[in-house]
Amino acid sequence: MKPRPKVLYNKGYYRKNQIKSQDNLSKLYKQYKKKGFPNYHKQRDGNNANVLNAKISQETLDIFIDGIRSRFGKLNEEAETWLRYETLFQMNKWKDDEKRFIDEIDKLRLETHMKDIGIIQTGDDKNTLKKPTKEKSFVRQSISTSALSEIFLNQTTTDKWLTSSSFWIPRRIREAVIGDIMEDCHELRALGKKEYRVRLHILWHLILFALSLLPTAIIKAFKEKVVSE
Amino acid sequence: MVDKREQLPSQREAVILSILVNGEKYGREIRNEYQKRTGRSMPIGALYTTLMRMEDYSLIGSRMGESSHERGGNRRKYFALRAAGVRALNAFEIFMAGAMWGTVS
Numbered sequence: 001m002k003p004r005p006k007v008l009y010n011k012g013y014y015r016k017n018q019i020k021s022q023d024n025l026s027k028l029y030k031q032y033k034k035k036g037f038p039n040y041h042k043q044r045d046g047n048n049a050n051v052l053n054a055k056i057s058q059e060t061l062d063i064f065i066d067g068i069r070s071r072f073g074k075l076n077e078e079a080e081t082w083l084r085y086e087t088l089f090q091m092n093k094w095k096d097d098e099k100r101f102i103d104e105i106d107k108l109r110l111e112t113h114m115k116d117i118g119i120i121q122t123g124d125d126k127n128t129l130k131k132p133t134k135e136k137s138f139v140r141q142s143i144s145t146s147a148l149s150e151i152f153l154n155q156t157t158t159d160k161w162l163t164s165s166s167f168w169i170p171r172r173i174r175e176a177v178i179g180d181i182m183e184d185c186h187e188l189r190a191l192g193k194k195e196y197r198v199r200l201h202i203l204w205h206l207i208l209f210a211l212s213l214l215p216t217a218i219i220k221a222f223k224e225k226v227v228s229e
Numbered sequence: 230m231v232d233k234r235e236q237l238p239s240q241r242e243a244v245i246l247s248i249l250v251n252g253e254k255y256g257r258e259i260r261n262e263y264q265k266r267t268g269r270s271m272p273i274g275a276l277y278t279t280l281m282r283m284e285d286y287s288l289i290g291s292r293m294g295e296s297s298h299e300r301g302g303n304r305r306k307y308f309a310l311r312a313a314g315v316r317a318l319n320a321f322e323i324f325m326a327g328a329m330w331g332t333v334s
Contacts, residue, residue, distance in 0.1 A: 179303030209274030
């Protein structure tokens with residue numbers, strides 16, 4: 001019997017540093033919001049490398065929070081246009097931001113920090129220290145998984161499921177249809193119906209929609225066939 | 230020669246046209262009004278396929294409206310009557326009167 005291949009991530013090496021699930025992420029963010037983001041300057045006072053590491057972590061988080069604040073500014077001014085991106089264009093929009101955040105984080109003031117602390121700058125030092133893994137992965141994943149929409153916009157999982165499952169609806173009416181169903185859901189929730197009832201409503205209407213599209217699709221296909229023949 | 234019946238809207242289409250006589254409305258408003266007038270519920274799928282068909286026949290026109298938080302940021306699509314729609318509605322009315330009472334041949 002062949003021995004099982006050893007995979008790095010099975011050892012838990014990456015899992016220690018990375019925040020895997022979206023739930024954990026939102027929990028962590030809520031925790032941060034309550035207690036305030038960790039102040040590494042005070043917590044760690046070991047050797048110089050640790051202090052430098054702490055400064056880098058602090059700065060990544062600062063950049064991220066600033067970015068979110070600037071987003072909030074936009075949200076207040078043009079709430080509607082911003083919210084519109086929370087549907088289908090959301091991922092692309094967030095990806096732009098992700099790039100911006102990561103670019104900013106890559107431009108960390110490593111050299112000035114090093115001078116402050118009194119570390120002699122070498123290439124190896126710079127490379128090893130330029131890995132604020134936990135914070136960087138937090139920023140990256142919080143944006144790519146759109147966990148923030150759940151926290152800031154109170155979007156339920158049902159809403160997210162609805163927005164993501166609408167790709168098969170014709171583009172010219174997609175937004176109107178999904179909006180109508182969402183408005184129905186809003187009304188049902190206001191009436192005090194439970195979430196499973198809302199989900200049933202969505203499912204029922206989407207099934208009916210798919211069925212109503214079938215005959216038109218068949219007719220269209222038939223017409224195309226006739227023309228091609 | 231084109232058959233007169235081909236130009237006539239279906240029953241459901243005629244009701245939608247009559248709803249739009251009062252001004253432009255979006256999908257959900259039309260659905261609610263339809264339910265109120267006929268006492269029958271209309272699923273979203275059936276409504277939008279009908280509206281799409283009517284738009285293709287240029288009986289109605291549409292424009293994209295504003296978005297709101299309730300709709301998850303999605304915009305409303307407003308539908309309004311067009312001249313062809315008004316003509317179709319009149320033709321339907323005359324046809325029904327003729328069919329029921331024999332007033333018009």
